[in-house]
Amino acid sequence: xxxxxxxxxxxxxxxxxxxxxxxxxxxxxxxxxxxxxxxxxxxxxxxxxxxxxxxxxxxxxxxxxxxxxxxxxxxxxxxxxxxxxxxxxxxxxxxxxxxxxxxxxxxxxxxxxxxxxxxxxxxxxxxxxxxxxxxxxxxxxxxxxxxxxxxxxxxxxxxxxxxxxxxxx
Amino acid sequence: xxxxxxxxxxxxxxxxxxxxxxxxxxxxxxxxxxxxxxxxxxxxxxxxxxxxxxxxxxxxxxxxxxxxxxxxxxxxxxxxxxxxxxxxxxxxxxxxxxxxxxxxxxxxxxxxxxxxxxxxxxxxxxxxxxxxxxxxxxxxxxxxxxxxxxxxxxxxxxxxxxxxxxxxx
DNA sequence: CCATACAGGACCAAATTGGTACGATTTGGA
DNA sequence: TCCAAATCGTACCAATTTGGTCCTGTATGG
Ligand code: FES
Ligand code: FES
Numbered sequence: 001x002x003x004x005x006x007x008x009x010x011x012x013x014x015x016x017x018x019x020x021x022x023x024x025x026x027x028x029x030x031x032x033x034x035x036x037x038x039x040x041x042x043x044x045x046x047x048x049x050x051x052x053x054x055x056x057x058x059x060x061x062x063x064x065x066x067x068x069x070x071x072x073x074x075x076x077x078x079x080x081x082x083x084x085x086x087x088x089x090x091x092x093x094x095x096x097x098x099x100x101x102x103x104x105x106x107x108x109x110x111x112x113x114x115x116x117x118x119x120x121x122x123x124x125x126x127x128x129x130x131x132x133x134x135x136x137x138x139x140x141x142x143x144x145x146x147x148x149x150x151x152x153x154x155x156x157x158x159x160x161x162x163x164x165x166x167x168x169x
Numbered sequence: 170x171x172x173x174x175x176x177x178x179x180x181x182x183x184x185x186x187x188x189x190x191x192x193x194x195x196x197x198x199x200x201x202x203x204x205x206x207x208x209x210x211x212x213x214x215x216x217x218x219x220x221x222x223x224x225x226x227x228x229x230x231x232x233x234x235x236x237x238x239x240x241x242x243x244x245x246x247x248x249x250x251x252x253x254x255x256x257x258x259x260x261x262x263x264x265x266x267x268x269x270x271x272x273x274x275x276x277x278x279x280x281x282x283x284x285x286x287x288x289x290x291x292x293x294x295x296x297x298x299x300x301x302x303x304x305x306x307x308x309x310x311x312x313x314x315x316x317x318x319x320x321x322x323x324x325x326x327x328x329x330x331x332x333x334x335x336x337x338x
Numbered sequence: 339c340c341a342t343a344c345a346g347g348a349c350c351a352a353a354t355t356g357g358t359a360c361g362a363t364t365t366g367g368a
Numbered sequence: 369t370c371c372a373a374a375t376c377g378t379a380c381c382a383a384t385t386t387g388g389t390c391c392t393g394t395a396t397g398g
Contacts, residue, residue, distance in 0.1 A: 002173040002287070005386070006387070009276070041387080041389085046344085059344050060397055089171065107178070107182060114293075117290035121287050124286070176356070210356080227375085228365060228375050229366055233375085
């Protein structure tokens with residue numbers, strides 16, 4: 001479904017919760033409570049995020065987690081990357097040899113481009129944008145922060161195919 | 170992994186094979202041969218693509234599949250949509266109620282934007298681009314057809330993290 | 339010295355996906 | 369007319385991935 005894992009979604013929520021108060025420590029328990037997620041799962045997420053150096057852990061009593069960067073400098077691409085690993089829409093977009101049909105396949109390069117485009121889309125949204133404001137923005141973004149401008153090349157919708165024209169549905 | 174299904178990858182390959190000769194019919198067997206994929210799998214793919222009205226099936230002897238649109242007007246977004254269903258990076262980006270934590274979650278709107286951006290990224294590549302040319306493009310495109318320009322809302326990248334107001338619960 | 343809280347696994351259960359198989363249906367041609 | 373070619377559709381199984389839990393260790397502060 002071209003969907004990223006549910007855990008990633010949760011991770012974003014947890015990060016947002018931390019970002020709400022970047023200056024202080026948050027225990028896994030507290031974050032679980034605020035996110036309404038199972039504590040064990042949150043703990044797992046925190047570990048992943050910590051390993052990716054997005055947040056910093058303080059052990060011992062009164063310990064907890066804290067952001068290592070400002071909410072403005074952490075993007076969802078970072079979170080996705082931390083939880084899901086490298087972004088790769090297809091197996092063969094990164095390393096060759098994953099696919100058994102590379103012979104007749106000329107899509108690798110294109111997948112790579114798409115891959116990069118998606119990453120940029122994710123990198124365009126910061127924690128700060130998610131966390132606090134949500135100001136004005138109704139629900140339907142007529143003017144969203146993410147814009148995309150593909151090359152305005154090919155644009156004929158119904159050309160060639162001069163063969164027989166079957167009665168479409 | 171933010172990856173789309175392997176089948177989608179295959180579907181693209183198959184579509185490319187058809188697009189190589191849009192004017193004539195291709196049997197599932199022939200396409201399987203050209204794609205070096207198991208015939209059963211290709212058949213399944215073809216059915217999906219046919220149901221999505223991307224290709225058209227002709228039954229009976231000498232039957233086969235044929236594109237319904239020109240290769241220029243079919244994008245990988247169409248293919249993804251046909252094989253994987255609607256593009257949704259998160260479950261709750263489309264319909265509410267999928268997530269149990271919507272209370273403390275302010276990410277829905279943002280996911281939606283990201284979702285849309287990704288779709289546009291996929292829609293920016295057509296079958297025609299994948300299929301034939303691949304001209305010029307070395308391997309690392311310094312000037313790729315897919316470009317992305319997020320809003321330059323970035324304020325400061327590394328603020329000192331002042332103690333913000335607690336939102337409490 | 340003990341309670342707290344993270345680190346890092348191992349581990350299992352459930353869901354999804356990849357892939358296959360079989361029968362039904364339609365069409366063209368012998 | 370009857371058979372062969374080819375798709376349609378669905379049902380099914382197997383493999384992989386994912387979601388989630390638990391346990392043991394380590395560090396810190398009171
Ligand atoms: S190399 Fe894997 S599908 Fe093209
Ligand atoms: S509503 Fe599902 S994570 Fe936000």
